[in-house]
Amino acid sequence: MNYRYDLQNNILFNGECELPAYSLEINEIGTCSICDSSLLSLSYHISEEHIFITTKCISCGAFYVNSYGSDWAWLDEAPLSLVPISISLSNPTINDLNGLKTISINKLNAIFSPGEIEALFSRARAETPIRQYLYRARKKYDLFEELFEIRLEF
Numbered sequence: 001m002n003y004r005y006d007l008q009n010n011i012l013f014n015g016e017c018e019l020p021a022y023s024l025e026i027n028e029i030g031t032c033s034i035c036d037s038s039l040l041s042l043s044y045h046i047s048e049e050h051i052f053i054t055t056k057c058i059s060c061g062a063f064y065v066n067s068y069g070s071d072w073a074w075l076d077e078a079p080l081s082l083v084p085i086s087i088s089l090s091n092p093t094i095n096d097l098n099g100l101k102t103i104s105i106n107k108l109n110a111i112f113s114p115g116e117i118e119a120l121f122s123r124a125r126a127e128t129p130i131r132q133y134l135y136r137a138r139k140k141y142d143l144f145e146e147l148f149e150i151r152l153e154f
Contacts, residue, residue: 001015001078005080006082010043012052021044021045028040039055041053042063050068050075052065052066053068054080055080063080064080091149093152095153096124100124113133115136117137118133124154
């Protein structure tokens with residue numbers, strides 16, 4: 001069987017079946033098949049026929065799922081793959097007039113000249129900005145993002 005585990009939400013996927021955790025108790029469950037170190041439980045799950053315990057090796061970091069019968073008789077151990085975690089790697093993006101208005105004028109003044117700020121607002125209003133000022137402002141976008149963690153795209 002193909003087991004997958006969502007670390008963020010503690011959900012075990014047994015094929016297409018989602019099994020939410022009923023307990024997050026941490027216990028030593030056994031030894032790792034790879035390095036013989038201890039396995040600690042991550043979560044406990046119940047299906048109609050089985051009890052599942054997701055585990056992680058304290059040494060090599062391998063993940064497993066152990067399955068038990070309803071009488072807690074051990075049945076099997078299988079490798080456990082993790083569901084990819086979605087992580088935003090970019091800062092919030094400002095690309096319209098309303099977004100630009102939310103940025104403090106002090107932040108804009110710290111990086112951009114008054115002409116460059118006017119060019120940014122002109123561009124955001126879909127007007128034709130003074131090209132030279134907009135060009136200069138765009139060269140400073142990376143610095144603005146680095147300092148204020150706000151990405152500009154005009």
